[in-house]
Amino acid sequence: MSALGDIFGNARDQLAKAGSFTLFTLRLVRVTPAALARFSLVVDQVFNTGALSLVIIMLSGLFVGMVLGLQGFDLLQRFGSTESLGSAAGLGLLKELGPVITALLFAGRAGTSITSEIGLMAATDQLAAMEMMAVDPVRRVCAPRFVGGFIAMPLLAGIFSMIGIFGAQFVGVTLKGVDSGQFWSQMRASVELRDVMMGVIKSVVFGLACSAIAVYEGYHAVPTAEGVGRATTRTVVNSSVAVLLLDYMLTAVLL
Amino acid sequence: MTQSRSTEIGTGLFVLLGFAALFFLVTQISSRGLSFNDPAYHLTARFTNVGGLKVGSPVSMAGVTIGRVESIDVDPNDYKAVVRLRIQQKYSKIPNDSDVAIFTAGLLGGQYIGFGPGGSETYFKDGDRIEMTQSAIVLENLISKFLFDKASQPKPAEGDAK
Numbered sequence: 001m002s003a004l005g006d007i008f009g010n011a012r013d014q015l016a017k018a019g020s021f022t023l024f025t026l027r028l029v030r031v032t033p034a035a036l037a038r039f040s041l042v043v044d045q046v047f048n049t050g051a052l053s054l055v056i057i058m059l060s061g062l063f064v065g066m067v068l069g070l071q072g073f074d075l076l077q078r079f080g081s082t083e084s085l086g087s088a089a090g091l092g093l094l095k096e097l098g099p100v101i102t103a104l105l106f107a108g109r110a111g112t113s114i115t116s117e118i119g120l121m122a123a124t125d126q127l128a129a130m131e132m133m134a135v136d137p138v139r140r141v142c143a144p145r146f147v148g149g150f151i152a153m154p155l156l157a158g159i160f161s162m163i164g165i166f167g168a169q170f171v172g173v174t175l176k177g178v179d180s181g182q183f184w185s186q187m188r189a190s191v192e193l194r195d196v197m198m199g200v201i202k203s204v205v206f207g208l209a210c211s212a213i214a215v216y217e218g219y220h221a222v223p224t225a226e227g228v229g230r231a232t233t234r235t236v237v238n239s240s241v242a243v244l245l246l247d248y249m250l251t252a253v254l255l
Numbered sequence: 256m257t258q259s260r261s262t263e264i265g266t267g268l269f270v271l272l273g274f275a276a277l278f279f280l281v282t283q284i285s286s287r288g289l290s291f292n293d294p295a296y297h298l299t300a301r302f303t304n305v306g307g308l309k310v311g312s313p314v315s316m317a318g319v320t321i322g323r324v325e326s327i328d329v330d331p332n333d334y335k336a337v338v339r340l341r342i343q344q345k346y347s348k349i350p351n352d353s354d355v356a357i358f359t360a361g362l363l364g365g366q367y368i369g370f371g372p373g374g375s376e377t378y379f380k381d382g383d384r385i386e387m388t389q390s391a392i393v394l395e396n397l398i399s400k401f402l403f404d405k406a407s408q409p410k411p412a413e414g415d416a417k
Contacts, residue, residue, distance in 0.1 A: 155274065158276035
């Protein structure tokens with residue numbers, strides 16, 4: 001009987017958490033215009049989440065593209081159509097790998113730093129001090145990080161895809177001997193503007209989801225060393241699951 | 256809140272790089288990035304069957320893509336497909352007795368419209384209608400025609416026996 005009670009209690013907790021997350025996100029969206037008015041705060045966050053993630057994004061993009069070139073070449077060779085490597089790499093990176101892997105890396109690199117920063121601010125009573133001074137911490141601390149993440153994400157995904165395409169080109173053309181003209185012309189023939197837009201739309205949605213989750217977990221972290229650690233873990237887990245789930249839904253809608 | 260100079264430079268560099276990447280993807284990688292702005296003129300052609308032709312399929316002459324299919328509609332009066340073609344302005348000297356046909360690129364390729372140039376001295380103008388058209392070959396029709404032809408012929412084995 002008490003096990004049943006536990007299950008109901010757990011379900012109620014989860015429901016409450018989903019509700020509080022939704023309300024918090026709506027609050028974030030509502031204070032976004034005010035955050036945009038103080039643009040220098042947003043610029044700081046674009047630097048923190050975007051510019052500082054650049055190295056890991058570029059490095060990952062290069063290697064994902066290279067592996068795609070290698071695997072794609074091996075697969076296409078069996079059908080004697082290695083010149084389609086350009087299409088495979090371009091479409092794969094732009095529509096799927098670029099946005100998704102960037103979002104996962106973003107959750108790991110930028111999301112965790114947002115959560116731990118806000119969590120630590122709460123643990124050291126900085127957020128409470130702001131409230132004492134009649135400064136809304138959601139507006140002053142959370143919203144700029146939310147907006148910054150949402151601006152940085154599509155740009156990071158674009159950089160990832162571009163570097164990835166050059167990585168695939170390096171492996172396919174330089175190492176494996178696919179004709180360079182075939183590689184680029186096949187890619188251009190099969191990639192359309194709507195494929196690029198699909199990647200951009202996906203990365204915007206992922207950026208919104210990851211930033212909202214990171215900010216929420218940080219703001220609602222238990223203000224202790226352990227609580228902040230747990231919140232950081234939850235950010236990565238929840239963001240990753242949300243990204244993969246949203247990816248399926250977006251693909252089904254946009255394809 | 257004063258920002259350090261290096262933060263500003265870093266952010267600017269990142270945003271610049273991001274937009275450069277997106278611009279590169281849109282213009283260099285995608286096939287129809289900014290080509291919407293090219294000067295072009297329109298022709299229409301009527302087909303009894305367009306087969307697998309789609310909006311955006313290429314229009315070619317002598318194997319060179321000179322335009323794209325802009326829209327495909329059905330005329331409610333005679334149930335024919337009305338295909339609107341967008342031809343680049345630099346290919347404006349197409350004789351007005353040219354014919355168009357729907358071909359298939361390769362064994363599994365998409366379908367495209369091919370121009371067969373005529374010999375007229377006057378050229379197509381914007382909005383003209385191409386009179387001579389040849390519909391797509393529908394494989395099922397071809398097979399059934401072939402089979403029914405075979406069935407209606409007297410079998411050679413019987414002819415030999417008599």
